[in-house]
Amino acid sequence: MGNTNGVLVVGAGPVGLTTASQLARLGVPVRVVDLLEQPTDESRAVVIHARSLEMLAALGVAPRLEARGRRIDGLEIADGRTGATRAGADLTGIPSRYPFMLDIAQPDTEAVLAERAAELGIVVERGVELTALTQDADGVEVTLRSAAGDETARFGWVVGADGGHSTTRHLVGTHLEGGFHGQHFAMADVEVETSLDPGTGRMFTHPDGLAMLFPLRGSRARTIFLVDDPGPDATAPTLEQIEALTQERMAGRVRVTGSHWLTYFEIHHAQVPQYRPGRVLLAGDAAHIHSPAGAQGMNTGIQDAANLAWKLALVARHAADPELLDSYQEERHPVGAAVVRTTTALTGVGTTSGALGALRSAAMFVVGHVPALGEAAAERLAELTVGYRDSSLAxxxxxxxxxxxxxxxxxxxxxxxxxxxxxxxxxxxxxxxxxxxxxxxxxxxxxxxxxxxxxxxxxxxxxxxxxxxxxxxxxxxxxxxxxxxxxxxxxxxxxxxxxxxxxxxxxxxxxxxxxxxxx
Ligand SMILES: Cc1cc2nc3c(=O)[nH]c(=O)nc-3n(C[C@H](O)[C@H](O)[C@H](O)COP(=O)(O)OP(=O)(O)OC[C@H]3O[C@@H](n4cnc5c(N)ncnc54)[C@H](O)[C@@H]3O)c2cc1C
The missing domain is CATH 3.40.30.120 (Glutaredoxin)
Structure with missing residues (x-):
């Protein structure tokens, strides 16, 4: 039997690791399981925003993340045919100790978080899958499947941080509500040669669809292209396709010289109605999924984790009434809903015509609203405008x-x-x-x-x-x-x-x- 005061965290992605480390710091016994035998090598999220860095700083990992990433000081929207700059956002003046975006591949982010978790005494149990879950008034009973067989264990609380296909979400009987908008992106982490400033993230407007360029460390960069539906059997573009898209849509300014990771990505937009089904808390992609627009996904999840962990620590240690956990739903559900709404607005991308429409779409893609790319947009992009003024806890x-x-x-x-x-x-x-x-x-x-x-x-x-x-x-x-x-x-x-x-x-x-x- 597990410790009924203890917490099970399902999933050792960025959200699960952040939650578990914060819980451990606050003295809560925590187990972390992940069905993968090894951490993923897919780079997926490549941006950590200022607000997330502020939160991760409390864990003591900000310098380690910075050491593996690249500071991006600004964003620029350019014409993909001519290369002419259309708009820009300067991040250096945003009110944060981290006035930049940190471009860093997700496996690096996860490695740093896993290292910190280990320092806090957390052993991530890999090759262990949550397969069943029931809850009663006092706790949650789960089945954990591994090569050693099935284990039944009991916990006070379970955090479902098991990603977009969350088993936890399924087992508590809730589901994502939202839509499929049929927008497809080709994403590629590639080696590039370019004379463009590596300290700036770029979006290129183009009649065939948007293109984005996020420099990573060294000569590596993340490229993203809006593309037509590649069909159900196509899982990844070829390097030749990425080379051609880069050439066509980035005004000939960027040359691809090698490849790390290629994938197609279809946009879905959805959110669970309830982040707290009883003694189960859903966080990160398990609670909300949306396009990579503005790089909000992992960041929203990390901030879910920061919001949840201290409340759950108080409750799990019987220091506060479980009602406190309702404020997790109260505070974070609207934030997730806003992110989903913003990215849903992207249905306009690629269908708007003319330069203004394209620029508008592009700006929405990056910052979530029309191109008044001033201070306010930069702050919003960095997620510094997220707050809980209307919360019952304020x-x-x-x-x-x-x-x-x-x-x-x-x-x-x-x-x-x-x-x-x-x-x-x-x-x-x-x-x-x-x-x-x-x-x-x-x-x-x-x-x-x-x-x-x-x-x-x-x-x-x-x-x-x-x-x-x-x-x-x-x-x-x-x-x-x-x-x-x-x-x-x-x-x-x-x-x-x-x-x-x-x-x-x-x-x-x-x-x-x-x-x-x-x-
Ligand atoms: C192609 C792509 C590109 C993206 N680009 C960006 C971007 O640029 N910026 C951004 O912010 N976000 C981006 N995202 C989203 C980002 O990757 C996610 O938001 C982020 O990984 C969510 O973290 P998470 O911890 O909630 O879930 P995940 O990272 O998905 O982690 C969930 C973990 O749970 C484990 N798990 C699942 N089921 C079980 C089970 N039953 N039992 C045990 N373990 C289980 C999985 O193995 C996994 O390790 C991208 C996503 C994709 C797919």
Whole structure:
């Protein structure tokens, strides 16, 4: 029998590995199984956006990912016939410690996440497939099939991170709702020769269909082409076809010199109605599938994982009421729905005529809306606009200072904070401690008592110095006040008082935490 407090994570893709590592950091016993004997070598997702990097930074993997990837500072839309630039988006000014897209092949991302999981004591059980699942009021019983035979095990909770064809989803009796739009893409990871700047991602508009170029490390690049339906038997384009498409649609600016991975990809757009069927939580592609447009798929999944893990950790450790998990559905389902909606809008790609239509389609393809490719588009592309202002977990107590972040928004990470010894410190570094981060002006001692082992209280002016009042500017804290940052980096409670009773009632009434000392 498995530990009924423990969590089973089905799937060791990027979402399963992120979830499992976050759970392990928060002290939850976790098992991870994956039916594949070896990790996939398909490069699939090649972009990690700023918001995902911020979340992965808390796991301590951002530098390792950067070491394997390539920074992309901007995006450009060009005419595929002439090469003339039509629009561009500069990522260097976006409000993040990661003002770029990281182009990195998915096996590298998974290798880094697996390495981190191993450091946290997680052994990914490979060649182990979830084949059956039933749940009752107290737990989930599963059958895990491997070469050694069938094992029956019981867990408190199961996270289905088993991808687009999720068995977990099927076994809980839910299904994806959405549509098939019959759009096909030829994708290829190839070696290229080009004089184009490798620090820019490019989309080329062309009457025959869009083309995209994402430089990876070295001379490797991901190319994507909108193509006609290649037919049910065609699984991959030939290298010659990719060479021809590259030549035709990238204004002759890119030459293919070798190949790593070629595939056809058909767009489906769908989402499960319920991310939390009882004691089972669906995350990543198991919960939502959509086109690779804007490279949102894996990123949305990683952010699902960050949102889910801390809540599940509290619940699995009996520190919070399972009702807290309803906020996973509340917060993440709309985000997934928006991504699915955006990519569904791509049905216009290739059918719009004329330059404006093509440009519009192209811009939608990258950033999800018409080509006002300014700061707002860049922020949206980086997923920095994702927030939970309307969530039941977002509580703004008292007045709000104009320009400061509100409860539900992502915690700002301004320059200007220093440790007492004078060295600069980032909010991101403070968040690397597992659990909540409470920034407080006043009342720190009592706040520490109330927060207990749920997290860390940082007293501004004592633990961290703030000569320029950046906490006032960015968090709205006056002479007294507090900002409770959730483990996924979003602001839960922002108060214009440091009164510990405000924190106490937030934890008890909003997060439904009953025993703060437990996590
Ligand atoms: C061709 C292609 C190109 C893509 N390009 C991009 C892109 O550019 N940008 C982007 O963001 N996204 C892209 N995606 C999507 C991206 O790859 C996925 O969003 C991402 O892999 C989702 O991660 P995941 O962990 O949810 O699922 P997956 O990566 O699919 O991992 C699921 C894991 O679960 C395992 N599993 C499945 N069933 C079981 C079972 N019953 N028992 C045990 N284990 C099981 C699988 O073996 C697998 O390892 C692309 C996808 C494809 C197919």
């Amino acid at each position: 509580v703004q107590h008292g007045g709000h200072r104009r320009g400061a972040a509100r409860a539900g928004e992502h915690a700002p990470d301004p320059e200007g904070l220093r440790r007492p010894d004078g060295t600069p410190v980032a909010v991101e570094e403070l968040l690397a401690q597992p659990g909540f981060l409470l920034l407080a002006r006043g009342g720190a001692e009592e706040l520490r008592e109330v927060l207990g082992e749920l997290g860390t209280v940082v007293e501004i002016g004592r633990d961290v110095l703030d000569a320029d009042d950046v906490v006032g500017t960015h968090y709205g804290l006056g002479a007294e006040g507090l900002a409770l940052i959730r483990p996924d980096g979003y602001l839960g409670l922002v108060a214009d008082t440091a009164d510990a009773s405000v924190l106490r009632s937030y934890l008890a009434d909003v997060l439904r935490v009953g025993a703060p000392a437990a996590v």
